[in-house]
Amino acid sequence: MTIPMTNSSRKAARRPRDLVTLLATLAVTALVTALGTFAAQTTAGLDADLTTATRVLPSFVLFILNTIGATSIIFVPVLVGISLLTRNRTRQLVDALLAAGLSVLTLVAISILVVQSNSPRLILALTGGIQTEGVTPLDPLIAGLISFLVIARVFDRGKLGLIATISVIALSFASLVAGQTTIVTQLVNILLGWAIGLAVRYSFGTPINRASVEKLVEALDSGGLIFDQIDLSLETSEGRIYRAILKTGAQINVWVFDWELQGSGVLGSWWRGLTIKTSGDFKGMSIRRRVERTALLTYAISATGVCVPEVELVREIEPDSIFIALENLSGSSFADINSRKIQITASQIEKFLTDVKTMHDADIAHRSLAAENIYVTQSGDIAITGVHSGTVAATDLQQRVDLAEALVTASRSSSILETVQIAKKLFSTKELIRTIPAIQGVAMSRKTRQYLASNKELMKDLRKALGELAPSADLQPISFQRIKWKNILLASASVVALYVLVPQFSQISLKDLITTAEWKWAGVALIASGLTYFASTALLLSFISVPVNRYRTLQAQLAASFATLVTPPTLGSVAVNIRFLSRAGVSGPAAATAVGVSQVVIFFIHVLLLVVFGVVAGTQTDFSFRPSRITLVIFVVIFALLILGFSINQVRNWILNKTRPIFSQAGPTLAIIAQQPQRLLLSVLASISLNFAYIVAFFAALNAFGSDISFATAAFVYLAGATLGQAAPTPGGIGAVEAALIAGLTASGIPSGTALSGVLLYRVATFWLPVLPGWYAFANLQSKNAL
Template structure:
């Protein structure tokens, strides 16, 4: 039954009969987050299969061969019988189930499942005829292993899987068993008859499942959530006598909440099941409803936080309805037992099979977010901090101390609500994160100075000092992070206020992330690079190339690569007015070759050089400015050289005609300039670039002025910059000549400068993947054969990236032992 606002509905569930409930109209169909998650999982599975058959062809072929050999010994009569049964049953069983559902007037569900089957059939035909044949040969060969009669995707099974997925057989175990048995028999007979492969069957299952769940999410499923009348009726099982209810407004992903008025118990005043009197007033209860379909809402975000963040939490990203009910009940009872002021939990119970409820005392009031700033007195804030102190004394972590979790009652007292995300027996890190979260929440309302002052008066300065390392955006809740983005300096100002109370506090932030999003981006980039580079390697006869190589050119390349570390040291020393020892500075550059395995090269160089300068006695500000000055001059020199060699390469008559001429270089540069100009017209992008440049080079100009006063420093810095580029160009040219290739030196210089620019921009460690791809492509365009270009690039990267790793590790360990970095 659907109720509109203010409409009265009835139920036949005991105490709920005739109870009026004010609630919005219930939608007939809803989109379940679980369907979207299963759709995404099926798509990821399909992509994983395509990737697997691309790189593990021998494994998939070996598995197929083992299955074929194993089934060859099976009795022919049984295989024939299985073929006949599956050929008939794989279609007959779903049709029979559809007819059974039609007799039960469930035609909408059947129609949706039929739509999914039609979509699956059409999409499978398109993929078989158009998309899969155009895929790389390894993918197609693995999917159709067994002969030309093998189908990449199976038009007879995919629609059935989509139909079964969309129609929903949950709770009908017999139908499920028979249907999936028929599908399994059809797959087995396809394998034995060499008309199906393991990879093709796995791809077929993922595709059918994706279409089924995708159709369900797009169209929606019948709303299983119990109406408000059923919720109020369930209160009767707790000994309560509801007389009317009203649903409170809330977000789509939040649990439903109702306020409920109850009738007096036989003894007189309204009471709960234990006989304890309920507070007087129009509304005595607030009921939170946990719907089963909502348990997966926000699952991907919770999984991401659980995997990404360190914290030692025992929380699960996915909880059943029963576990969610038990967790919130336990947390509510624990808070009340600890003396935390919170609405008393009257009782909890299930509402049918699709929901559960928790009934709390109704406390009239407003969340802290809705309280006017003039009403937020110091006494009110003191009360907030006292409730937190009680939580922490009992080792209870609330984990979502946002403004709506702090209820300011009409009596002026503070209560902590929404305990559903809480945790008992919490560790120190979780408690400190709670403190950091509440500090930020209060500071968003009353400012950092007042938030810290009132917190210190209740909790003490030493306790607040423990929150300083955790005042990071990543530690905060999603809503709070969004609010902090509007005031980017808020967390910094909170730290400053605490450090004024405890100047000796270590302000270095605690590392809360197991990995950063950049790490995932690096993994994706490395995977794409491997997908590009591996096929190139498979087409190169490395044995022949190595046998015919002129290895004395490789020795020249090695010497040139070694010179680059001396050049990098001179480049740094030239932009630091203070005196630096040459030998130790060279070791720092060598150590950077080890560190860059875990981060982009530009990032590691800046961080390690800055650390080295600070350890050498240079103050942090000038150290950052010096490294920024060397980076800035290196970037300017790189751009100038790129333009100069691009012009020379396009102008010299004897240069290769295949390399991009100067006209193309100019077009590319103009195009990049236009794109940059358009981007900078966007205020947000302009502010972002300005802030980054200001942060990187705010002290560069004064530092350059100091350097200019010493001609020796200028010569050292600029000489190191040019020597660095020359060393890499000679190294690449020697690698090309080692394998019998030859290019004009201007072309080699242009190729290196282009590849190095892409490598610096790539988020992978040391530009891995991007540099190889760019250099190989540029050398091929310049006139080298693919074999020679690939071999030359591999040798170049071996000498400049991989070979220095072990010496770099030794240098890094030595410098750490000497406390030089």
């Protein structure tokens, strides 16, 4: 019998669970501090009520609490230190003392910063008053005690942990009763002490206390697995893998999960589970749960007849480790075979896809059908490994993603044509077509994502091959990402816009706004707003060669205004118009091209008018807009960067590759329209009318509050502000449009109060009031299946 002499060269391990807990503790600390600061008056009242209420407590109760609190700061660390020394944990005691000292110094430093911050709310939340002289907001001793106890792992130790918990509560309560601190402060003290203790523990690592190989051997023998040889095959971030040869000649793989590695991979899996909708990516903190899940999935899949490594034994080795022994499969994975430039046979691909169908029929999703987990055994059979990430009672979406990854793996290992031909025999056309939207790299398991990162064409070609099975099928796209950077940017921009705009509302009085406004101008703004929908209708129809109901097209423009309430300005309008035209009988490519070309025409007319009105406004004496030096420098730098970018081949080619498809689609339509002067003239006039209607609405809104701005200046400010607003990621350009227009008006000499009032009226007339009729038009078109 051969047994490895050493377990590992590591003396300490950084527990992933400590990192996860540390981040959570810091987040809770920030939240408690923010809430306490925001509701400083409320928390101060609670502290005063608590102090008043405790005065009615019997004196002996207060005496006991004070005694426990006063003595615990000395005796608890002494008891814990003795306990550590008797158990030969000198290193742990040194780390605990270091953490306590660091915690004390950190809280003293934070207290000084709080006092010097001159933030009345923060000081009131942490001290219960506004006096800062001779006051230490935070209690370094409590935090130091908590850090010491965290490093010593006292809270995990029965009676000693109970004594420590009571001592901390008594110490905190005694400070509250004496009026020396606040509830928020005590929570922050405990949380910061806990966080610093975890930070030290994670930085220096936890002394390894894992089950020895001898203990593992005893557990295997007691389970009836008598072996001749056992060797450490691999040590990963999640555990140890031993390969053992039994007396019978069979080989097994023993996965040993140690307590110190609890939480390994949790942050990545949680983040993926939060951002990707396929769910099931959440890993638990408990190593026992992971082993149990692996065993459950293995038994469930094996029961369907699919070949998987059988579970030989699952057992705990003392309280520190748990292992699962699995059958060792002799063979090669699809990935290994592919690396040797050997193609998988058609029969093997068919057996693999048959196994996938068998699992799905039992509502089991493997969720990691990468080529590395599919084995061809020495007998030529197909076996599936890596079942630990699977799911029983799998949802329809999980099964679609599972099949998508299986098809990707089969296509990678064989060919797309052969894979599709085999899949047609096993799955219905409907099943395969519904899989197309799920063929996305983001939905696949890690190994497959890594492969597809350098083989993106495979997914494109596979989707194309499956799409040929039913060319006219209506595919519903799947958005797997819950959280996108675009949404984060949108939320951030909204917050910034509110931060900029809300203070400006204090400059105007709603009563004065209503009583002083010239409402005839407001009526003009409203009429001009209504004309924009007729202009946009005419513009869209000028690019359509087939008959389309004009009234419904007008309704679609109103519906688009409702869609922009929840999407960026251009995006909502484009999506609604393309869908409307498609339902109206216009082919998909023609609808997309018509809408795209209309946006191009609007853009060029918009830029042309911006230049024209800029020149006109610049020749007028009432236009005092003078860009600052920094603005001119920024524009020069941007222009220089654009020139530099186009001078670089890679950048220029990237831009051309992105824009070439757009012009290739829009080019034929523009060429046809150019040969029809009437359509070309109609599109130009409609685009000019659309811009002029918005300019008139903006000019009228400003005149409603007595502004003496010229029409040319108002037009220039509107066109410039609208350009910036259209690029904003916020719904309807909310915040960005208002900020840009107000900035332009104030720069041109309009008082900020008048500028804000006029912009708000303009936005009400052109954005907010059309929402209700837009909602009705949206619902009406949907009820008639026209949208």
